[in-house]
Amino acid sequence: MKVEQLSLTGENWSGDIDTIEIQPNLILLFVSLLFKSKRALVSKLQERYPNALLVGCSTAGEISGSKVSDDTVSLSAIEFEKVICKIATVDIINIDKSYEAGKFLASQLENENLKHALVFSDGSNVNGADLVTGLKSILKNTSITGGLSGYNIDSKEAFIIANSNIVGKKIVGLGFYGQELNVSFASNGGWDSFGADRLVTKSKKNIVYELDGQPASEIYRKFLGEKVNTFPNSGLSFPFSMRVNELDTPVVRTVRAINEEEHSLVFAANVPVGSSLRLMNSNADRLIKGAENSAKSAINTITQQPELAILVSCVGRRLLLKQLVEEEVEAVEEVLGKHPKITGFYSFGEIAPSGNSSPCELHNQTMTVTTLSEC
Template sequence: MKQILVELKEMPELNIQVEEIIKTWESGKYKQVLFHIYSGMEAEMFTAYAAKRLQKLFPEADIVGTMSAGEIMDGHLIKKGILIGALFLESTTAEVFRYDNVKGNEPSVGRKIREQLDSIPEIKAAELLLPGTEFDTKELFDEIDECDKSIRIFGGYSGGHTMNSPVHYVFDASGIMFDSILVTTFAGSDFHIDIDKVIGWEPLGVPFTVTKADGHKLIELDNRPASGIYEKFLEIDRRLDSNAKEGYTFPLLAEYNGEEWLRSAIHIEEDGSLNMHGSVMEGMDIQLSYGNPASIVKQVNERLEKVHDFKPQAIFIYSCIVRKAFWERYVDLELKPFGQLCSTTGFYTWGEVIRDTESGEIVEHNVTQLSIAMREGEPSDEELPAVQVDDSVLKGPAAQMRRLTSLVYTTMEELQKAQKDLQVLNEKLRLMADRDALTGLFNRGKTEDIIYGLLDETAKNGTPLSLLMIDIDYFKSVNDEYGHHTGDLVLKETAALLDDAANRVPDGHAGRWGGEEFFIILPDTRSEDALSIADTLRKKVENHDFPGVGHLTISLGVITVSKRVNAKDMFLRVDKALYDAKEGGRNCIVKVEM
C-alpha cells in the first residue's frame, strides 16, 4: 500500500501535476489505484472537470469525491482548493458503489447498502461519503447496522468551508450529486484497518433532558424551547442570522449507550428549536460543552500511540469543521503528528460517522476527529518515529485560552464533586428521614405513607392489599434479662428476617412501627397468600438462633382489603388481630377481613 497526494493547481496541466502518480501506477507493482478527491470549491464546474480528467488519465481507477470544509495534506490544512489522494493497493480490492435518490427512501437505500456489504467476500471496511445532513440518517443507519458486525464503517458529511454554506455534494467521474451516497469497500485477507475517534470537549454547566426531538431537530429541553440553553447561558439571540455561528464551538454533549456524542447547532430557529448536525433522541441527557486544549492534546496523543503501534502505510483524517474553527491558526496542531507517521490525507467534514465495534451501531458525531489507519500485510519491522502533539507553540491569546479552559475545567471538576457530595448527603438525609435508625427498615411515618398510598390504589382498582402486623413475644424479658444492647441485636436480626420476607413479593416493604412492633406490606397479595407468607415467617423466626438469647417467637395479625376502607378502622382491626394472637398463646397468627 502506498498513498500519494497532489494539491491541484490551475497550472500546469493535470497530467503533469500527477506525474508521480502516473509513474507509480505504470511501475506495475500495484493491482489497483483508488482516488479520493476533496474539493473546497462551491462552484461545481472545476471539481467535475478535475474528476473527469483524472478518469481519462486512469480509466481503470475508481474515483470518489466530496465537497470539503478543509483539505488535509500530510498533517496540514492546505489553502482552499482541490486535493487528490491516490491510494495504491497491492492485494486489497476496493470497490465504489453509488446509491441515488436517498432522501425519502432511506430505509430501502440502507437495505441495499447492507445487502451489498454482506455480499462481498473478505470485506473488512466500508467508507460512507454523504452530501450534507439532510437525510433521515437514523432510518438509513438502522438498516446498515444489520450487516456483518465485523465490518468497520467510517465516513463523513460533505459541506463548504463556512457554516452557512448552502451547497453540499459528493461526486465521482460521472458528475456532481446532491442526493446520493458513495460507498467504498475494502476487502482482502491482507487488508488491516484501525479506526478511532478523538473528542476532547468537556461538559459545562448542568445537564438537561431532551423532552422533544424530531430527527436532526432538537425542539425542547426539560419541556422548554431548546434555544434557551444558548440564549440563557451564552446570551445568543435567536433572531440573529449568524446565531449558530456564535455558539457552535460550544456544542451539546450527550451520552448514549456509554458513548459520548457531540452535537453542534446549524441554526437556531425562530420557534426556539435547534437545527442540529446529527440526530438527537428524546430521553437523552445533554449539556453545553467547551473545547479544552489540554484534554484534546491528551486524547490525540493517546490515539497517536495506538496508530504508531499499528504501523500504518496510509492514514485518512476526517475531522469536524467546528474543530477547525476552534483551533483557528493552530489548526495543524492535532494534524501534524499523523503526517509524521505516514502519508495522511482527509477533509474537514460537517459530521463524522463511525461504527461502534461492540454494538455494531453506526453513530453520527460532531466536533470529532476520526483517524483511519490502514496497511496491507503484517506490520513492518521499520521503526516509526515517536510523535506527539506539541502544544508549546500556543502563544498569546491561544495560551491564555489554554489557561482559561484549564481554570474552567478545574472549577467544573470541583463544582461537580461538590454537587455529588451534596447528592450523597441529601440521599443520606432522605434515608434518615424515611428509615428507622436502629433496624434500617422504614420508620413509622414512611410506613404509614406507603400504606395510605396503596389503600388509595386499592380503592380505585380493587387490587388486594395485605398487611402483617408483628410483635416479638416476651421481648421485655429479653431486655430485662440480657440488657438493651442484646435487645437491640434481637430487633436488628428480626428486622432482617422481616425484610427478607417482604422482598419475596414485588414492591413489598417492611417497617418498624415502634418498640418491638413491625409491619410487612404486601401489595397485590390475596388473603391466603398473605397467610402462607406469615406462617413461613413465623416458623423461620421460631427456628432462628438469636446470639446470646437462643430461640424466640413472634405473633402476627393479618388483614387483607380489596375495596375502599376507613384507614383508621383498618389499623384498629389489624392491631386487634395481633392482640388476639398474643392473648391466644403467642407464636400464632390471627386473620381478619374488611
C-alpha cells in the same frame, strides 16, 4: 500497498498527476468547491488510469500531509496488491429516506469478504444519523468510517465523486475486500462536559423542543448568557454531549439554530427522546489534544505501520481553531510518524466508531482517523 500523495492546485494539477509513478487501482479525491477543473481532472485520471476507482467528495477544507487548504485537491493514489475494492452508490431521494439509502448502499457492499466500508455522502441533503443507522442495520460485523461532504452554506452546493460521476444528492460507498487489509480507526473531540444532565422529553429527529419538560431554547439561552448574542459561533463553542443510555459512549451534538417561534433547538444530527444532554466547551489546546488522542487510539491495536491515514475533521473545529487548525493535523502526524501518507477533509459530520471496539456513529466536532495498510 503503495501510496502517493499530491496536493493539486488550479494552475499545476495536470502536470502534477503526470508525476505519479505507481499504477493505482484506487484514487481518493477530496476537492475544494473553489477548484474549477474537477471534471477535467477526473477525465484525465480516468484516461491515464483506466483500472482505478475514483472516490471522493467536496470539502470545507482539504488535508494533505500536515497542510490544510481551501482551493486544492487532496489526491491519494493507492496501489493495492491483494485487497479488492468496489464502489456502490445510492441517490438521496429526500432527507427523510436517509435510513433507507444507507440500508440500500450497505446491501450493495455486503459480502463475507468485506473488511471495511468507507462512506462519503452529500452533506447538505442527508440525515447523517439515519444514514449510519441504515448502514449498521446491514453491515453488522463490518467497520464503517467516512464523513459528510463540505458544502456552500448559501447555495447548499455539495458533491460526491464516484468514478465519472460528480454529483450532489448522492452517497458513495467504497468496500474493501480481503483479510489482508489492516484497518484501524478512532474518533475523539477534546471537549469537556459540565453542568447538569438534561433529559430530552420532546424531540423529532434533530429538533429538540423540551429538556426536562421545559422549552429547550430557554434552557440553552440561560446556559449561554450574553454569548447567545454571538450565535451561531457560540453554538460551535458550546455543543452538547449526548448519551442515549448509560452504557453508551457519549457523542457530540452541535446546535445549528435556535427556533424562537417553537422554542426549540435545531441540532446537526438526531437527538432522540429519552437521551440525556450535557453542555460542553473546549479550547484550542484541548481540541488539538483530542486530535492527538484520536490518532493514538487508532493505532493502539495495530502492530504494522499504516501506509495511509484518512482524516475527517469537523468544519466547526476549523472555525474554532482558526489559524491554529494545522496544529491538530500536525498532532496526528506526530503520533503516526512520517511514513504514512495523510489525506482528508473538513466535513459537516464524521462517520466512525469512537474506537476499535465501539459501534459506528455520526459525530459532530470530532477528529476521526482511519488508517490502512496491507499485510
